[in-house]
Structures are given as C-alpha cells and as structure tokens.
Amino acid sequence: MPRGFLAVTKLKLTKPNMKMKKKKKPKTPESSQDQDQDSNFAFNLKQTTSFSLTHCPIQPLGNLLLGPTTKTNLRDAGLGALYCLPDDLLLDILSLLDATDLAVFSTANKLTYVFSSHDPLWRSLVLSKFEGQFSFVHSWKYTYINSLTGKPPPIPKSLKITNFYSYYLFQSYLCANMEFKPEWLKRENIQRRRGISVEEFISCFEEPNKPMLLEGCIDTWPALQKWTRGYQTR
Secondary structure (H helix, E strand, O other), X not given: OOHHHHHHHHHHHOOOOOOOOOOOOOOOOOOHHHHHHHHHHOXXXXXXXXXXXXXXXXXXXXXXXXOOOOOOOHHHHHOHHHXXXXXXXXXXXXXXXXXXXXXXXXXXXXXXXXXXXXXXXXXHHHHHHHOOOOOOEOEHHHHHHHHHHOOOOOOOOOOOOOOOXXXXXXXXXXXXXXXXXXXXXXXXXXXXXXOOOHHHHHHHHHOOOOOEEEEOOOOOOOHHHHOOHHHHHO
C-alpha cells in the first residue's frame, strides 16, 4: 500500500482537539411600544396601613403558578366535600343562612372563616334586618354586630392564612385597593358629530376605522313628544 495513502487516511481519521466557541447573540432590547403595551394592561395596588398584598389572606389563583411546584391551594383541603363547588355558588348557598348559622359555619376552620366573612354576605344581612337604622363600622360584619348589640365589637387578632387562592374572593380586595391611572379618569376622546353626511362618514370614520358618536339622531322623532304617561294609558 502506498505511503501517501496511509498518510491521507491518518489525517482523515484524526480529529483536531479544538473546541469552537459559540457566539452569543446580542439581546435585543424591548421596544418602547411593547413596554407601553405592557404598562397599559398592568395595574398597581395601594400600599396603605390597612391593606397590603403580602398580608392579604386571599391571593389571585394565577399566583399559584408562580410558587414552588409542591405548593397546593389550601382551599381544596380546607373545604372538604364542598371543594367541588365554585366559589360563587358556595357564596350563593351561604347567602341563604342567617347571621347565627353563618357565624357557626365560620368556626369550622380557616377556610370557612374566610368564606363566612365575605363582606357582601353581611351587607345583605344588615340591609334586610336593620334597613336604614345602622351606622357603618369597619366592615359589614362588624356593622351587623354593632347594630345588634349597640356597641362596636373588639377587633380580633389577625388570622394568618397562607396558600389560599381564589379569583372570585380576591376581586373584593382588588376593587377596593386598585390604584386608578390618570388616563382612566380623563374624558372620552371619541368624536361626536351631528348632521354628518353619508359620504363624510365613510371617508372620515368608516374607511379609517375610527369610532364616533352620532348626535341628534332622534331629535325629530315624534315619540319623544307623543309618548307621555297619559298617552300610554289611553
């Protein structure tokens, strides 16, 4: 066998001991447009002395995905056979109880205490029993006790509850403590037009797909003057 063939064969079988470094792709910064879109959908909660998200006994259900994989929802174990009921249905059932039964139900465990302390339940009890003869004290539950006994109840010690997730129950905390953005309070910027022609509507609003409000559409509608209480009862 020729020596040249062996030399070529050895060269082909020999792999150079070299490690190729991979070039890192530069990270592209997020555009300002993407950041603006994210900020439009984000919201903040007021951090006051009376409320803090870290001390809130109820967390949004989506927060369950952010924790450790071993974390479970305390709701499923704490409600026992009632865990299969949605939160809104369970609260509808609790709304059928009177104040005494609702208070007894709250003593079963931490979860029943949270559900039984849902403010709209006690608001209905206050309005149905005392109508307008009450003064609001701290919460609707305390208002009921104050209206019934004539003296404000002592504020109980805070009950430490963790790993309880519910979108429905968290909604009350969210609505009461969400900060309003200044742009939410601005007046609407939708154009209002009166007596606009079809051609102008098509060119100015329909083709560019812009919203608008039509005014004066029923100013000459006879029913506005004719449909009175006397006319309807004849």
